[in-house]
Amino acid sequence: MSERPRVTIRFVIRVATLFAGMAFVSALGLQHTDHIPALVVLAPGYAVQSWLFVRDLALGGLGYRLTMIGVSALFWTLLLFGSWRGLVCVARKLKRLDKRAADRAV
Numbered sequence: 001m002s003e004r005p006r007v008t009i010r011f012v013i014r015v016a017t018l019f020a021g022m023a024f025v026s027a028l029g030l031q032h033t034d035h036i037p038a039l040v041v042l043a044p045g046y047a048v049q050s051w052l053f054v055r056d057l058a059l060g061g062l063g064y065r066l067t068m069i070g071v072s073a074l075f076w077t078l079l080l081f082g083s084w085r086g087l088v089c090v091a092r093k094l095k096r097l098d099k100r101a102a103d104r105a106v
Contacts, residue, residue: 014081015077015081018077018080018081019073019074019077022072022073022076022077022080023069023070023073025041025073025076026041026042026045026068026069026072026073026076027065027069029041029042029072030042030065030068030069041072041076042068042072043072044071044072044074044075044076045067045068045069045070045071045072045075046068047071048067048071049064049067049068049071052067
């Protein structure tokens, strides 16, 4: 039976730092929506805000800004961290396979 992965303090700090960084980038992008990279960063927030508008639940003012920043930061944090973890798992698996091949050759 395999062990469940443990959530370590280092993991929590990394994710929180990445989320804070992406929230800063999203907040900065919200002030500069006339640039294409800012729109790309804010796209997830726009999608959620448009869905809220269609459902007649759209937020205005501060709620609009918090939705745009929070959703965009969460989306990019999960995407970047998930991709990074996936690459780490693939690299470990390749390293293990390479080690097995080297052991067989000897």
